[in-house]
Amino acid sequence: MRKLTQEQVLLQGNEACVKGALMAGCRFFAGYPITPATEVMEIMAQELPKAGGVFIQMEDEIASLGAVIGASLAGAKSMTATSGPGFSLMQEHIGFACMAEVPCVIVDVMRAGPSTGLPTQPSQADVMQARWGTHGDHPIIALAPASVYEFLELTIQAFNLSERYRTPVIILVDEVIAHLREGIILPALGDIEIEERPQPKVPPEWYLPYGDPGSGVPPMPPFGEGYRYHVTGLYHDVRGYPTTRIDEVEPLIRRLFSKISKDFERLQWFDSFHTDDATITVISYGCVARAAFQAVKEAREQGLKVGFVKLKILWPFMRRTITKILANSQKVLVPEMNIGQISREVKRVNKGECEVATLNKVDGTPITPPEILKMLEEMQP
Amino acid sequence: MKETAELVHIYLRSSKKFPHIWCAGCGIGIFMNALLRVIDRIGYSKDDVVLVSGIGCSGRLPVYVDFNTLHTTHGRALTFATGIKLAKPHLKVITVMGDGDAIAIGGNHLIHAARRNVEIASFVINNYVYGMTGGQYSPTTPHGVKTTSSPYGNPEHDFDICRVVEAAGAAFVARSTVYHTRLLDRLISKALKKKGFALVEVVSQCPTYSGRWLDLDSPVEMMKWQKENSITMEKARRISKDELTGKIVIGVLADREVQTYHERYQQVSEKLKV
Ligand SMILES: Cc1ncc(C[n+]2csc(CCOP(=O)(O)OP(=O)(O)O)c2C)c(N)n1
Ligand code: SF4
Ligand SMILES: [Mg+2]
Numbered sequence: 001m002r003k004l005t006q007e008q009v010l011l012q013g014n015e016a017c018v019k020g021a022l023m024a025g026c027r028f029f030a031g032y033p034i035t036p037a038t039e040v041m042e043i044m045a046q047e048l049p050k051a052g053g054v055f056i057q058m059e060d061e062i063a064s065l066g067a068v069i070g071a072s073l074a075g076a077k078s079m080t081a082t083s084g085p086g087f088s089l090m091q092e093h094i095g096f097a098c099m100a101e102v103p104c105v106i107v108d109v110m111r112a113g114p115s116t117g118l119p120t121q122p123s124q125a126d127v128m129q130a131r132w133g134t135h136g137d138h139p140i141i142a143l144a145p146a147s148v149y150e151f152l153e154l155t156i157q158a159f160n161l162s163e164r165y166r167t168p169v170i171i172l173v174d175e176v177i178a179h180l181r182e183g184i185i186l187p188a189l190g191d192i193e194i195e196e197r198p199q200p201k202v203p204p205e206w207y208l209p210y211g212d213p214g215s216g217v218p219p220m221p222p223f224g225e226g227y228r229y230h231v232t233g234l235y236h237d238v239r240g241y242p243t244t245r246i247d248e249v250e251p252l253i254r255r256l257f258s259k260i261s262k263d264f265e266r267l268q269w270f271d272s273f274h275t276d277d278a279t280i281t282v283i284s285y286g287c288v289a290r291a292a293f294q295a296v297k298e299a300r301e302q303g304l305k306v307g308f309v310k311l312k313i314l315w316p317f318m319r320r321t322i323t324k325i326l327a328n329s330q331k332v333l334v335p336e337m338n339i340g341q342i343s344r345e346v347k348r349v350n351k352g353e354c355e356v357a358t359l360n361k362v363d364g365t366p367i368t369p370p371e372i373l374k375m376l377e378e379m380q381p
Numbered sequence: 382m383k384e385t386a387e388l389v390h391i392y393l394r395s396s397k398k399f400p401h402i403w404c405a406g407c408g409i410g411i412f413m414n415a416l417l418r419v420i421d422r423i424g425y426s427k428d429d430v431v432l433v434s435g436i437g438c439s440g441r442l443p444v445y446v447d448f449n450t451l452h453t454t455h456g457r458a459l460t461f462a463t464g465i466k467l468a469k470p471h472l473k474v475i476t477v478m479g480d481g482d483a484i485a486i487g488g489n490h491l492i493h494a495a496r497r498n499v500e501i502a503s504f505v506i507n508n509y510v511y512g513m514t515g516g517q518y519s520p521t522t523p524h525g526v527k528t529t530s531s532p533y534g535n536p537e538h539d540f541d542i543c544r545v546v547e548a549a550g551a552a553f554v555a556r557s558t559v560y561h562t563r564l565l566d567r568l569i570s571k572a573l574k575k576k577g578f579a580l581v582e583v584v585s586q587c588p589t590y591s592g593r594w595l596d597l598d599s600p601v602e603m604m605k606w607q608k609e610n611s612i613t614m615e616k617a618r619r620i621s622k623d624e625l626t627g628k629i630v631i632g633v634l635a636d637r638e639v640q641t642y643h644e645r646y647q648q649v650s651e652k653l654k655v
Contacts (some may be wrong), residue, residue: 028467070468074469241396289461
C-alpha cells in the first residue's frame with residue numbers, strides 16, 4: 001500500500017465532498033438517509049453546528065430540497081445529498097429551483113436502478129434523469145467527479161456555478177467514488193476562488209428580482225434585508241409576479257437557457273491524454289474514467305494509438321469538446337455503467353465521420369481496465 | 382386600529398397588477414384582511430415577515446402583500462419555511478396552505494413540522510374542497526358529499542386537522558371560521574407570537590364549489606352556516622360525541638411550551654464552538 005505524504009490526508013469521497021462544500025461556504029444541509037450518500041449527511045450533522053451552519057434531517061427528500069431552497073432564499077449556501085430513489089423524489093423541486101432561480105447543490109450518488117434497484121452497487125444510470133428528470137424545458141448543470149480529490153474540487157465548483165448562474169447544480173457521482181478512500185492534499189483556502197450570487201446595486205424601490213441586468217442573471221438579495229420580492233414557480237414577469245403574457249413568458253424561459261448557454265465556452269471541463277495522434281479515443285467519466293485511463297496507458301505500451309478523455313461536466317453537454325474529438329479520431333469508445341446515456345449524446349453530435357462504439361456494463365460491478373483494453377484491441381483497424 | 386383603506390396602502394403591493402384571482406364572496410380575502418390587521422397591530426417590520434404558501438386558491442395570497450413572499454409547490458410550503466426559519470431565525474415565518482395542500486399532499490410535512498417544532502405560524506384555509514382544480518373532494522370533505530370527483534358521494538371519511546396536529550405535538554393549535562373575525566384575529570395573534578410551531582385552521586367558504594356541494598346557495602348562506610354550526614372548545618368538551626357531529630369546534634385546542642428546534646440547535650452549536 002502507498003504511504004501518505006505529510007501533507008496528504010486520507011479521505012473517503014463523501015467526506016471530501018463535505019470538505020469541499022464547507023470550503024465553498026455551504027452553511028445549510030437538509031437530507032434524508034440513503035446509502036451510498038448517507039456519509040455526506042452524517043458528516044454534515046457533525047461539522048455544520050461547529051461552522052455556524054445548520055443541519056436538519058427532514059422527513060423525506062422532497063422536504064429536504066424544499067428546505068434547501070428556503071435556506072438559500074434566506075441567503076445561506078445550501079445543499080443536499082441523495083441517491084436514486086431520493087433523487088427521483090427531488091425532481092419537482094429541482095424544477096422549482098430552475099424556475100425561481102435559487103442556487104443550490106444536489107449530490108446524487110448513483111446506485112443501480114430503476115426503483116430500489118441494487119442497493120448499493122455502483123451505476124451511472126442517472127445521467128439522463130439529471131438532464132430531463134423534472135418536467136418542462138429547463139437548462140441544468142451536472143458535474144461528474146472521478147476521484148476523491150475531484151469530488152472535493154467539483155463540489156466547490158458546483159457551489160460556484162450555482163451562485164454564478166442562480167441555478168441548481170447536480171453532482172453526479174457514482175458509488176465507487178463516493179466510497180473510495182484516497183490520500184489527497186487539501187487545497188489552501190486562499191488558493192480557491194469562491195463565488196457569491198450577484199447582489200443588487202440599486203435601492204429596493206428600483207430592484208427588479210427577475211429583470212435581466214445584461215448577464216442574464218438577476219441579482220439576488222436574501223430575504224429579510226429590505227428587498228421585499230415575490231418568488232414563484234409560475235411563469236413570472238420581471239417583478240416576480242405571475243404572468244401568462246406571451247411577451248413575458250417566452251423571454252423568461254429563453255433567458256433561463258441563455259444565461260448558461262452564453263458561457264458554454266467556459267464550461268468545457270475535461271482532462272485528456274494522448275489525444276493528439278490517437279485513431280481511437282475513449283470518452284469516459286466518473287469511476288469508469290479510472291479504468292479507461294489504465295486501459296489507455298496499457299494500450300499505448302503495446303503501441304496502439306489510443307487517446308483518453310475524461311468529462312468533468314456532463315450537462316450542459318460539451319458539444320465543442322466532443323465534436324473536436326470526433327473530428328480528430330477515426331473511432332471513439334464510450335464505456336459506461338448504463339445501457340448507453342452519454343454515448344447517445346456523443347452519437348447526437350457526431351457528424352457521421354467517426355465510428356462510435358459503446359461498452360455498457362449494467363450488472364452492478366465497475367468496468368475494469370482489461371474489459372476496455374480488450375475492446376480497444378478489437379477496434380484496431 | 383387602522384382603517385382598512387390605510388392597511389391597503391401599507392400592505393398591498395402597489396406594483397402588483399390587481400384584481401386578485403379569487404371569486405366574489407370567497408373567504409380567503411377575509412383571512413388575508415385579518416392577517417394584515419394583526420400583523421399591523423403587533424407591529425412587525427415588513428422586511429422581517431416571510432409569507433410562504435403552497436399551491437391552490439389560498440396559495441395565491443402572498444403575491445398580493447408587501448412582505449418577502451414565496452409561492453412554493455403543492456403541499457410543500459412548510460419545508461421551504463423550515464429552511465428559511467433555520468437559516469435566518471430572526472425572521473417571522475408564516476405559511477398559508479389549503480386543506481388539500483396541507484393535509485393531503487402535504488400531510489407528512491405538516492405532521493413533522495408540528496413534531497419538530499420549528500417556529501412557524503401556519504394557517505390552513507379549510508374550505509372543504511380542492512378549489513383551484515375545480516371542486517374535487519379533499520381530506521376534509523364530509524363523508525357522502527357529492528363533488529366533481531365523488532359523483533356518487535364521497536366514499537371517504539374526513540379528518541380533523543387540529544386533532545392530528547395536536548397529537549403530533551404542535552405548540553399551539555386552534556380553529557376559527559372567517560365568520561368569527563374577532564376570534565380569528567385573536568388566534569392569528571397568538572399563533573404569530575407563539576414560540577414554536579403554531580397552527581390555526583381557518584374554516585372558510587368556497588361559494589364556487591363547496592357551497593354548491595353543501596347546498597349553501599351564497600356566500601352569505603355559507604357564513605350563516607359557519608355561525609350556526611360553530612361551538613366553542615369549552616362547550617364541546619361538555620357534550621356527547623353524537624351531538625358534535627357536523628359541528629365546527631372553535632377556539633384553542635392546545636397551547637403549550639415546547640423547546641423549539643432552533644433554540645436547542647443553538648445551544649448545541651454554542652457548546653461546540655467553545
Ligand atoms: C404535485 C401537484 N399535484 C397536483 C396539483 C394540482 N393542484 C393545484 S391546486 C390543487 C388543490 C388545491 O386545493 P386546496 O389545497 O384545498 O386549496 P384551495 O384551492 O381549496 O384553496 C391541486 C390538486 C399541483 N399543482 N401539483
Ligand atoms: S374557487 Fe373557491 S376557494 Fe377558489 S377563489 Fe373561488 S371561491 Fe375561493
Ligand atoms: Mg381547499
